[in-house]
Every structure is written in structure tokens, then in C-alpha cells.
Amino acid sequence: MANTSDSLSVLKSLTPLGTVTTSAASSLLTVKSSKAISCKKSSLATAQLIRRYHTLNKELSKCLARIESSKANDNSSSHGHSQNYSQQDTAADLARITEIRQEMDDLGGLDMYQKASTLGQSKQRGGDSSKWLVPILESHYLQLNKKPGLPLRLLDIGALSPYNYQKYSSWIQTTPIDLNPQDPLIAKMDFLEMPIPTDREHLFDVVCLSLVINFVGDPKQRGEILRRSTYFLMPGTGILYLVLPLPCIQNSRYMDHGLLVEMMQALGYTSLLKYHFARKLAYYAFKLDAAVAAPKNKHKAHRSSENVAHPLFPKKLRHDKPNRNK
Ligand SMILES: C[S@@+](CC[C@H](N)C(=O)[O-])C[C@H]1O[C@@H](n2cnc3c(N)ncnc32)[C@H](O)[C@@H]1O
Known part of the structure; x- marks a missing residue:
């Protein structure tokens, strides 16, 4: 994690045009690095930030979906929480949601993610x-x-x-x-x-x-x-x-x-x-x-949180290989 936060601090110091905006990061860049090193660092930081943001975003959606679907189940039955998803599970998901949102904020939120993506779009990385x-x-x-x-x-x-x-x-x-x-x-x-x-x-x-x-x-x-x-x-x-x-x-x-x-x-x-x-x-x-x-x-036909009872394409394992992404 030390590496990540070091890279992130470099990224946070950069605008999409590569201008240094904080003095701490500025010294990091000017003292330690040639242009090539700072480019490599910011590129690594960009990739790390984007990856981490995606992971958090996905986990956040899963927690929210579990809570929503348990609410929907509660409304459609009189038995309260389903056996598979207890009140403790809700509490654990709510706590995790707070942690995830905090970490996203600490990373700089959507704004920082977009700046990182803009860097990823910049000409030297393929446009x-x-x-x-x-x-x-x-x-x-x-x-x-x-x-x-x-x-x-x-x-x-x-x-x-x-x-x-x-x-x-x-x-x-x-x-x-x-x-x-x-x-x-x-x-x-x-x-x-x-x-x-x-x-x-x-x-x-x-x-x-x-x-x-x-x-x-x-x-x-x-x-x-x-x-x-x-x-x-x-x-x-x-x-x-x-x-x-x-x-x-x-x-x-x-x-x-x-x-x-x-x-x-x-x-x-x-x-x-x-x-x-x-x-x-x-x-x-x-x-x-x-x-x-x-x-x-x-x-x-807009944002839908309804349960799809019979999806046309249910989630199904197609490539059961350990090195593949989940
Ligand atoms: C990785 S960035 C996109 C980058 C850009 N299109 C590109 O090709 O590099 C993803 C963007 O999608 C936007 N986005 C996600 N969901 C959206 C929605 N429902 N409506 C509008 N924009 C959305 C996010 O705010 C974010 O800026």
C-alpha cells in the first residue's frame, strides 16, 4: 500500500496537463525525478487509482444491491429478513458502504478518477x-x-x-x-x-x-x-x-x-x-x-433497481480458469 499512496500523491499533484499543484508533491517530483521518472510514476499512479476506484465502485454496488434486494424481499413477504441475509448482514454491508465511500473520498472521488482517466487519454498514451x-x-x-x-x-x-x-x-x-x-x-x-x-x-x-x-x-x-x-x-x-x-x-x-x-x-x-x-x-x-x-x-425505462426475476442472460461460468477475472 505504501507504493500506492506514494504514487497517488504524485497523481494528486498533477492536473490533466501535468502541472504540479501542491508543494509537497512538487518537491517529490523536482528533487527525485527526471521527466521520464515522473511520467512513469504518474502512469503507474494513474493505473493504480483507476483500478482501485473500479474495485471500490463494484464492491459498493454489490453492497447496495444486497440491501435493496433484501428490502424488496421484506416488502413481498411477511417473514421479515430472509434466512440468507440477516440483520447482521445488513449492518455489515452498511458499515462497509461507509468505509468504501470514505476511501473513495480519500482518493479524491469521481473527480480525481476522471482526472486520472484524462491522463490515460492523453496523447502520449494513445489518445x-x-x-x-x-x-x-x-x-x-x-x-x-x-x-x-x-x-x-x-x-x-x-x-x-x-x-x-x-x-x-x-x-x-x-x-x-x-x-x-x-x-x-x-x-x-x-x-x-x-x-x-x-x-x-x-x-x-x-x-x-x-x-x-x-x-x-x-x-x-x-x-x-x-x-x-x-x-x-x-x-x-x-x-x-x-x-x-x-x-x-x-x-x-x-x-x-x-x-x-x-x-x-x-x-x-x-x-x-x-x-x-x-x-x-x-x-x-x-x-x-x-x-x-x-x-x-x-x-x-430509466434507472431500475427492480429485481429481474428471469434474466435473459443469467450469470454463468463460461471460462473456468483460475487466472481469469471474477
Ligand atoms: C472512464 S470515464 C470515461 C472516459 C471517456 N469516455 C474515455 O473514453 O476515456 C467514465 C465516465 O463515465 C461517466 N458515467 C458513468 N455513468 C454515467 C451515466 N449514467 N451518465 C453519464 N455519465 C456517466 C463517469 O462520470 C465517468 O466520467
């Missing part, structure tokens, strides 16, 4: 993920553009920067949103609460979910975000751009490329236009089937 998408949009431009003369409408969910598509602004108009915007040009918005377009004019040609699904700790919310994306896209032509860390696809016990494609098909993403596995990330471009329509009861 943002718009690079992979743009050639696909170019090659599908004629099918995508139903309104000649107007730019494509792109919804960037979980955008760290509003400038990812700036170079292409003559033909791509971006709507960047985030829970905690890092720039005034990004709208503060929870996609799970974003009003569903009621007419074709407000639908999008492209929805981007780059490194967002893996950020969300609760599997039900992950599914809900993917399902909801279909209500924002132009049926028949709309493209969902999904980016995931490669281990989510290649090193999970429960998920792989085949299952992801099946799940996406079930949502209406029946054509996989293109995919690519890079060193660290998996890139997917799916096209939305023409038959997909928004739900009748739009108000139900």
Missing part, C-alpha cells in the same frame, strides 16, 4: 478513442446521413473532453454528457435520467459508450444503459460505439466476445459492423436494427 470510430462513420456516412447538409448527431456518454470530435465538427455535431463534467461544454447529465427523444429529429446517429459500461458497478444498470441507448438511436442506421477494457472480453470467467455479441443482438444491435482488439481495449461498432422502437411507458 482518446474517437480515432477508431471516425473512419467507420466516414464509410457509413451516406447510409447514416438522412438529412443532407446537416451534420451527424453524436451523443457522447461519459465524455471527459468536449473536444474529441472537434476536428470533424463540419460533419459531426457532438452532445457530450457526464455525471460530473470536467469542462463547461459537457452537460451535467445522468444518462439513466436523460429524457428519451419523442421525435426522429432528436434521435442520434451515433451513441458512444467509451469505457463507461465497465465504470458502472451494478450489472443491472450496465444492462439498462445498453438497453436505453437503443431509444436514442435512429433505428436501421444508428451506430453504437462501445469501448471496453480488453480483459472484460478476453479475461473474464463470465463474459466473452460471443456472449457480448449475443446480448447486443437481443437488444436490437443485430449487425456488428466492425470490432477490434487493441493491446488494452476492445472496440465495437454495432448497428441498430430497424425494428427497435422506444418503450410504450417511457418513464419506466
